Amino acid sequence: MIHLLSLITFIPLVGALVVLCLPKDGRRPIEVVGLLATALPLVLSCWLYAAFDCSDAAGATMQFVERHAWIPSMNVQYYLGVDGLSGPLVILTALMSLIAMIASLGIKERFKEYVFWFLVLEVGMLGVFESLDFFLFYVFWELTLVPMYFLIGVWGGPQKEYAAIKFFLYTLTGSVFMLLAILALYFQADPHTFDMVALMKIHGSLSLKFQIIVFLGFYLGFAVKVPAFPFHTWLPLAHVEAPTAISVILAAVLLKMGVYGIMRVSYTMLPLGFEWFLPILVMIAVINIVYGALCAMAQTDMKKMVAYSSINHMGYCLLAIAGCSATGFSGSLLQMVNHGIITGALFLLVGVIYDRAHTRDITVFGGLATRVPVYAGFMSLACFASLGLPGLAGFVSEFLCFLGAFTRWKYHTAVAVVGILVTAAFFLRMIEKVFLGPLNNRWADLSDMNARELVSVVPLAILMVALGIWPKWALGMMNATMMHMAGLFK
Amino acid sequence: MVNLALLRPEFVLSALALALLAADLLTPPGRGRALDWGALASCAATLALVIAGLACAGGHLGLGTLWAVDPFSQFLKIVILGSAILSLLLNLDYEGIPVRHAGSFSGLLLLCTVGMMFLVSAVDLLLLFVSLELVSLSSFVLTGYERASPKSNEGALKYFIFGAFAAAVMAFGISLFYGEARTTLLLSLGSPLGPLGLLGLLFILIGFGFKAAMVPMHFWVPDAYEGAPTPVTAFLSVAPKVAALGALARLLTALVPTRAADLTLLLSILCVLTMTVGNFVALFQRNVKRLLAYSSIAQAGYIMIGIVTADAMGTQGVLLYSFVYVAMNIGAFAMAIALAEDRRRYAAGDPYDLSAFDGLAGRSLPAALAMAFFLLSLAGIPPLAGFIGKFYLIGSAVGTRHYWLAVAAVVNSVVSVYYYMSIAYRMFFVARQREAPRRLSMGVSLYGSAALALAAVLALGVLPDRLVAWVQASAKFLP
Numbered sequence: 001m002i003h004l005l006s007l008i009t010f011i012p013l014v015g016a017l018v019v020l021c022l023p024k025d026g027r028r029p030i031e032v033v034g035l036l037a038t039a040l041p042l043v044l045s046c047w048l049y050a051a052f053d054c055s056d057a058a059g060a061t062m063q064f065v066e067r068h069a070w071i072p073s074m075n076v077q078y079y080l081g082v083d084g085l086s087g088p089l090v091i092l093t094a095l096m097s098l099i100a101m102i103a104s105l106g107i108k109e110r111f112k113e114y115v116f117w118f119l120v121l122e123v124g125m126l127g128v129f130e131s132l133d134f135f136l137f138y139v140f141w142e143l144t145l146v147p148m149y150f151l152i153g154v155w156g157g158p159q160k161e162y163a164a165i166k167f168f169l170y171t172l173t174g175s176v177f178m179l180l181a182i183l184a185l186y187f188q189a190d191p192h193t194f195d196m197v198a199l200m201k202i203h204g205s206l207s208l209k210f211q212i213i214v215f216l217g218f219y220l221g222f223a224v225k226v227p228a229f230p231f232h233t234w235l236p237l238a239h240v241e242a243p244t245a246i247s248v249i250l251a252a253v254l255l256k257m258g259v260y261g262i263m264r265v266s267y268t269m270l271p272l273g274f275e276w277f278l279p280i281l282v283m284i285a286v287i288n289i290v291y292g293a294l295c296a297m298a299q300t301d302m303k304k305m306v307a308y309s310s311i312n313h314m315g316y317c318l319l320a321i322a323g324c325s326a327t328g329f330s331g332s333l334l335q336m337v338n339h340g341i342i343t344g345a346l347f348l349l350v351g352v353i354y355d356r357a358h359t360r361d362i363t364v365f366g367g368l369a370t371r372v373p374v375y376a377g378f379m380s381l382a383c384f385a386s387l388g389l390p391g392l393a394g395f396v397s398e399f400l401c402f403l404g405a406f407t408r409w410k411y412h413t414a415v416a417v418v419g420i421l422v423t424a425a426f427f428l429r430m431i432e433k434v435f436l437g438p439l440n441n442r443w444a445d446l447s448d449m450n451a452r453e454l455v456s457v458v459p460l461a462i463l464m465v466a467l468g469i470w471p472k473w474a475l476g477m478m479n480a481t482m483m484h485m486a487g488l489f490k
Numbered sequence: 491m492v493n494l495a496l497l498r499p500e501f502v503l504s505a506l507a508l509a510l511l512a513a514d515l516l517t518p519p520g521r522g523r524a525l526d527w528g529a530l531a532s533c534a535a536t537l538a539l540v541i542a543g544l545a546c547a548g549g550h551l552g553l554g555t556l557w558a559v560d561p562f563s564q565f566l567k568i569v570i571l572g573s574a575i576l577s578l579l580l581n582l583d584y585e586g587i588p589v590r591h592a593g594s595f596s597g598l599l600l601l602c603t604v605g606m607m608f609l610v611s612a613v614d615l616l617l618l619f620v621s622l623e624l625v626s627l628s629s630f631v632l633t634g635y636e637r638a639s640p641k642s643n644e645g646a647l648k649y650f651i652f653g654a655f656a657a658a659v660m661a662f663g664i665s666l667f668y669g670e671a672r673t674t675l676l677l678s679l680g681s682p683l684g685p686l687g688l689l690g691l692l693f694i695l696i697g698f699g700f701k702a703a704m705v706p707m708h709f710w711v712p713d714a715y716e717g718a719p720t721p722v723t724a725f726l727s728v729a730p731k732v733a734a735l736g737a738l739a740r741l742l743t744a745l746v747p748t749r750a751a752d753l754t755l756l757l758s759i760l761c762v763l764t765m766t767v768g769n770f771v772a773l774f775q776r777n778v779k780r781l782l783a784y785s786s787i788a789q790a791g792y793i794m795i796g797i798v799t800a801d802a803m804g805t806q807g808v809l810l811y812s813f814v815y816v817a818m819n820i821g822a823f824a825m826a827i828a829l830a831e832d833r834r835r836y837a838a839g840d841p842y843d844l845s846a847f848d849g850l851a852g853r854s855l856p857a858a859l860a861m862a863f864f865l866l867s868l869a870g871i872p873p874l875a876g877f878i879g880k881f882y883l884i885g886s887a888v889g890t891r892h893y894w895l896a897v898a899a900v901v902n903s904v905v906s907v908y909y910y911m912s913i914a915y916r917m918f919f920v921a922r923q924r925e926a927p928r929r930l931s932m933g934v935s936l937y938g939s940a941a942l943a944l945a946a947v948l949a950l951g952v953l954p955d956r957l958v959a960w961v962q963a964s965a966k967f968l969p
Binding site: 020024070071072073074110112113135138139142143145146149150153154160161164165168169172173176177179180183184186187 | 851852855862866871872873877881884885888889893896897900901903904907908911914915918919954955958959962
């Protein structure tokens with residue numbers, strides 16, 4: 001299968017164009033096209049997983065490569081490929097898109113437009129992880145912006161317009177500086193090229209000063225997406241205002257683009273700049289972890305709490321990267337995958353209760369476990385996974401993150417452990433306030449999860465347990481590449 | 491005589507323009523709009539002539555003493571004719587032009603086009619001046635064409651007063667320049683200019699700055715653009731800018747190179763000012779014509795980057811951006827006209843108020859998406875054509891180490907997103923006004939020109955290679 005990656009990427013685009021041609025009154029055909037256009041990439045990415053070469057020898061190479069001239073006069077290529085770093089993220093994206101599409105079936109108004117923007121968004125997200133040409137990379141990177149703007153702005157909560165434009169301007173500001181950095185690299189390479197694989201090999205000829213400046217340009221773009229302190233302020237707003245399915249996508253996929261960029265671009269192409277920035281990066285990681293957790297602790301809005309916990313969890317990823325070891329890289333990548341699954345589930349579950357109670361305030365609930373036992377079970381499972389209970393997915397990756405960072409940054413890691421404590425505290429407090437204690441009579445006739453909600457949550461719950469017990473399913477795919485990356489600058 | 495043959499397209503278009511003016515007298519009253527089609531056909535014929543000349547040129551074409559017919563000028567002529575055709579298409583569905591003078595209206599528009607075609611070919615200051623005047627004089631009249639509208643009159647008068655001033659300064663500059671160089675021909679220039687010649691050059695720059703609406707010579711723009719009949723606004727916001735900036739690029743990169751006079755610093759300051767003022771003032775506009783007027787000031791600022799850097803990539807960027815700018819800006823104006831014509835039917839007050847866009851997505855999703863794509867393209871978001879152009883311009887700034895220019899350009903792009911998206915906000919997030927009909931009705935030719943522009947914006951964004959290759963071949967000056 002030569003065009004596997006192209007198929008995965010552009011099936012949603014075909015779906016989007018088909019949806020655009022359908023009449024907006026007939027809801028059923030739009031649903032079918034939307035589901036098909038997200039399910040097919042998932043099926044194909046399972047194929048990708050099966051056909052992926054996990055042997056050590058393949059760690060340094062790109063697989064499923066597709067390479068064609070796109071704009072020859074500018075030396076721009078259509079160049080796709082995955083390795084152990086991007087492969088898991090592609091699969092995660094395909095999975096979470098289908099889950100989010102299922103969760104979106106509850107959208108009432110302007111469903112056609114919604115599905116259109118959603119599918120365009122998926123194209124952008126998949127493309128970012130697959131592209132190996134900077135021009136293409138940037139195009140896909142920006143392609144995620146506009147659909148997200150509309151998805152938040154039209155279907156979001158009370159402050160949706162403000163959240164949408166803030167998200168757009170924040171991310172765009174970051175990414176235009178990334179564009180400048182890309183251009184600077186392009187002109188530095190001889191011959192001029194946007195080929196990321198080729199650019200990974202020229203770092204020896206780049207001076208420290210140049211690397212630092214270019215690193216900062218890229219970092220601005222990536223840090224906004226991560227989001228790393230102090231560029232995180234768009235995130236709670238966007239997450240809270242976005243409709244449930246879009247919060248899922250934001251947390252599960254969009255945030256990963258930032259960390260992926262740091263690993264793919266900053267670390268491999270600009271090692272001197274990266275090394276120079278490390279002490280600051282590790283500080284930022286610790287701030288993300290501790291500050292994110294404390295902020296989450298202070299929230300009474302469940303969705304906001306989960307949003308801040310994302311900031312905390314992405315801090316683990318950054319901390320692990322700062323360790324510059326194979327363990328750290330694997331931990332970071334696994335944490336990205338796990339965070340996608342777990343936080344995705346958490347947002348879905350918060351959406352479930354919001355749809356029924358029309359509030360997300362932790363303090364107004366109580367004793368719900370007797371009324372909605374299935375819901376309580378899933379919610380507790382997701383919370384435990386998120387706070388890192390052994391046996392569930394979150395524990396493995398967080399453990400690897402700390403392990404990877406500890407050899408190099410002992411004190412920072414020690415401080416970061418506080419974050420775990422706080423995380424446990426706020427999740428347990430939430431479980432206690434919402435599900436335990438006497439039942440608040442206001443919620444006496446709350447109904448439990450319906451079939452659609454179960455279909456979207458159950459696969460994620462299974463994965464949480466499966467990856468907790470046998471993380472090798474994911475780690476096996478990453479391992480060779482992570483070893484290769486860690487050995488690059490030894 | 492060989493040289494005169496090179497000007498066949500210009501001659502043909504001037505003759506057809508004069509014929510239209512004459513035909514205006516002869517057509518029976520009330521039937522004047524039929525002449526619009528004549529104007530369209532004339533432009534199309536001239537375009538065909540230019541393109542045919544492109545095909546059989548085979549490299550060098552030869553050079554007159556006043557004008558150069560080279561790939562650079564031919565490319566810009568095609569762009570100018572393209573924008574004239576699109577603007578004339580917009581005019582077909584526009585109600586504001588008095589039917590009695592429809593023929594002279596299109597005749598003047600064609601004459602304006604002829605002026606621009608001369609302008610981009612000129613290598614002699616006198617021809618430069620005369621063609622600039624031809625452009626200016628016809629645009630003054632076009633701006634004031636809606637005689638009953640006070641805004642149209644005000645705009646035309648402002649435009650005229652500023653224009654007359656700029657022309658006088660420019661003529662003075664040319665005389666100073668002549669005093670030092672002893673010639674108005676720009677080809678034999680090589681040695682550094684003395685102070686007098688430099689002063690002359692600065693004055694000439696003012697003339698160009700007025701036509702291309704560079705800050706601080708832009709004060710006429712918002713009023714003239716708001717007052718002018720909207721097809722004219724669409725035309726004036728692209729064609730004269732493209733022509734003047736193209737001519738300026740020829741003047742400053744080929745004819746008066748930096749070794750003769752180094753204006754890089756001055757130009758880069760003007761460039762940053764133009765982008766920044768245009769974008770920041772656009773943030774506060776409530777009238778879509780004024781908003782697009784300020785946005786077009788900023789767009790000219792982006793194009794100027796290519797003139798400042800003056801390398802191959804910069805010159806290519808000027809051409810590339812000019813081409814895509816025509817498509818996206820006229821497309822945006824087409825939608826603005828459609829919405830205004832629609833709004834006139836159900837509401838009083840300013841038809842070009844931004845509220846005309848309220849809830850467009852619900853009334854016509856294709857129209858809203860098209861407008862959104864035009865705006866995003868103007869903002870430079872990939873994968874639309876505007877991004878490719880901006881990429882080239884910013885790339886040339888980075889490549890020639892004008893880093894601050896590059897930073898200013900990208901920061902400006904972010905600022906511009908805010909006001910472009912304020913229209914998208916109205917189209918997608920706001921509910922439609924209660925009096926507005928459920929469906930948007932749109933004239934056929936408006937529809938056609940918007941569709942043409944949209945096709946260009948999308949196709950050139952995704953598959954820009956042929957255009958880029960053509961631009962690379964065209965960015966050559968003959969001398």
